[in-house]
Amino acid sequence: MRGVPRGRVAAFVHRFGFLVALLLFVLVAPIEAKTDITFATLRLPDGEIRFTTRAERNSSASETDILKRDAAVATTRDNKFRLYIDLASATARAGSHYAYDAFVCNATDDDQSCDPFKIMCTPVGAFADSWRDVEFSILDGAQPHAGGVKIPVHSFTSKDPLTLPGDFPASFDVSVGSETSIALNFRNVLEDTKIAVDPKPTLRADDPALWDLLVAEPARPVLTVSQGTSNHAFTIRVRPNLFHALVASIAPRRLADPQTKLSLALNYRAEYGGNERPLEIVLPVRLLPSIWSLFVVVIGGSFAGVAFCSLLPSNSKSTVTPRAVAAAAAFGVIAEMISILFVVGGSKLVVFGLELNPSQLLTAFLVGFASGLTVVWKSDSLRVWFGRWVKNAEVEVRQ
Secondary structure, eight states: OOOOOHHHHHHHHHHHHHHHHHHHHHHHSOOOOOEEEEEOOEEETTEEEEEEEEEOTTOOEEHHHHTTSOEEEEEOTTSSEEEEEEEEEEEEETTTEEEEEEEEEETTSSSOEEEEEEEEEEEEEOOOOEEEEEEEEEEETTEEEEEEEEEEEOOSSSOOSEEOOTTOOSOEEEETTSOEEEEEEEEEOOSSOOEEEOSOOEEEESSGGGEEEEEEEESSSSOEEOTTSEEEEEEEEEEEOHHHHHHHTTSOOOTTOOSEEEEEEEEEEETTTOOOEEEEEEEEEEEEOOHHHHHHHHHHHHHHHHHHHHHSOOSSOOOOOHHHHHHHHHHHHHHHHHHHHHHHTTOOEEETTEEEOTTSHHHHHHHHHHHHHHHTTTOHHHHHHHHHHHHHHHHHHHO
């Protein structure tokens, strides 16, 4: 048998030597083991959380960089691996799942590259958002390394965790003649989870023409409501249009009845992966004229009452004098002040079966008008006229 010429062997090695060496390296070199991670399903009284993971092989990060992040950290029980879950990376898809970036690092190496993962959390059931211990297992080839980590868990169908405090007012008093600030508080009913609130809400009015200023200012640039507490969240600054507000406050109303309403619409979510939820708050508003404008209206009403008496027919000399006019004005102001104090204290001003608010312009005018009539009560014509009116009224009621 003839041997292969040496020239041909040399040519083959020269042409295919690199490929042969690469093939031998692939076959002989040990296969590098890749880490993987799994999470056990978290069982809760009102539901559960199911976890799926996906390796992100196209990116990596050093443990030094990961330590700078807002992360939940856990070490396997055999101290071989560390798990970092980047809480600030949380993203939520309503009705589906929320996800975190996670990194698995070898605890025996310093400042080494860590394997990145994406953790998808799928909630089932309606349970309160909270922090829970979750079991995980890191697979290094065929060897599992178990551990536990505490992370926030969220439900997309639970009751709204952000509510109004129990002492939320039935209505808010707004001064007609000046700017008024309204402090708005929220209550977080979650026990161990903060709520992040959108610092840019939408403030709307039922009657926009009634207002010259409508502003909702957050209490802090980054607005969070601590767990289990009630915090000041927004300051609402309003200033009514003087003309429109005075017109709206003319009609007499009961003390508890508002003239208009404001609505504040905002979005919020439980921190680190909670579902974004809308919240709309209705703010009933009572427009209150300034005390000086009320006194002016009372004095005008007292003048009208005195003038009314002077126009009545009388067989005797009229008792309407400048002194009577001044007395009617003073009496009206005192009566208005007493009415306001009594109503603020919880009493009611009831006239002919109607509950009136002395802080309204028409009611203040009636108080002044009655004061003018009372001061000139000695007028025979008024007494006779009023007696006839009462008698006719009684007859009409009886019929």
